[in-house]
Amino acid sequence: DVKVTQSSRYLVKRTGEKVFLECVQDMDHENMFWYRQDPGLGLRLIYFSYDVKMKEKGDIPEGYSVSREKKERFSLILESASTNQTSMYLCASIASNTEAFFGQGTRLTVV
Amino acid sequence: ELKVEQNPLFLSMQEGKNYTIYCNYSTTSDRLYWYRQDPGKSLESLFVLLSNGAVKQEGRLMASLDTKARLSTLHITAAVHDLSATYFCALASNSGYALNFGKGTSLLVTP
Numbered sequence: 001d002v003k004v005t006q007s008s009r010y011l012v013k014r015t016g017e018k019v020f021l022e023c024v025q026d027m028d029h030e031n032m033f034w035y036r037q038d039p040g041l042g043l044r045l046i047y048f049s050y051d052v053k054m055k056e057k058g059d060i061p062e063g064y065s066v067s068r069e070k071k072e073r074f075s076l077i078l079e080s081a082s083t084n085q086t087s088m089y090l091c092a093s094i095a096s097n098t099e100a101f102f103g104q105g106t107r108l109t110v111v
Numbered sequence: 112e113l114k115v116e117q118n119p120l121f122l123s124m125q126e127g128k129n130y131t132i133y134c135n136y137s138t139t140s141d142r143l144y145w146y147r148q149d150p151g152k153s154l155e156s157l158f159v160l161l162s163n164g165a166v167k168q169e170g171r172l173m174a175s176l177d178t179k180a181r182l183s184t185l186h187i188t189a190a191v192h193d194l195s196a197t198y199f200c201a202l203a204s205n206s207g208y209a210l211n212f213g214k215g216t217s218l219l220v221t222p
Contacts, residue, residue, distance in 0.1 A: 101156065
């Protein structure tokens with residue numbers, strides 16, 4: 001089974017902290033994504049990566065950055081966490097023309 | 112910009128009844144996905160539809176794709192309580208693999 005694993009299920013951070021959300025996939029997929037999910041807004045794409053060290057902005061990249069140093073790992077970084085970044089964060093990976101698999105999600109609360 | 116519209120957004124139905132969820136999209140796409148999400152959980156892949164006229168069935172759920180009409184449907188047959196969840200359709204743009212999601216349909220099946 002394909003596995004996409006996110007490092008934390010629940011996270012509570014203080015305003016202004018630098019926050020790292022980690023995602024690892026074990027199927028050698030080229031493409032990885034970070035989404036956030038908010039009630040009434042659905043899933044919105046933050047960043048994606050189609051290869052090691054490559055990254056592209058999604059629809060809502062402001063306040064976030066990403067890192068992909070190895071193919072299996074895609075990290076989302078909140079440079080200075082703010083309360084409006086409280087959300088559910090979902091990582092996904094996909095190879096060409098196949099299913100996109102999602103991690104279990106990280107529910108981040110910024111206080 | 113690829114837009115994805117689902118309707119209805121909320122659906123309450125009785126056990127044993129049939130119903131259809133609709134997913135309209137604005138530009139051409141060669142991959143359409145249906146996902147299920149239970150409260151507090153991540154997204155579970157249901158179907159991937161890759162070509163015009165594609166039809167896939169799993170249990171009481173059947174998905175179809177009409178690329179000319181830019182429409183996919185998720186048909187529920189003889190609903191049971193276990194199908195209560197939120198259902199999302201998503202499309203990949205022809206230029207990449209990032210998925211654009213509909214707002215989701217929250218389904219409640221009652222006795």
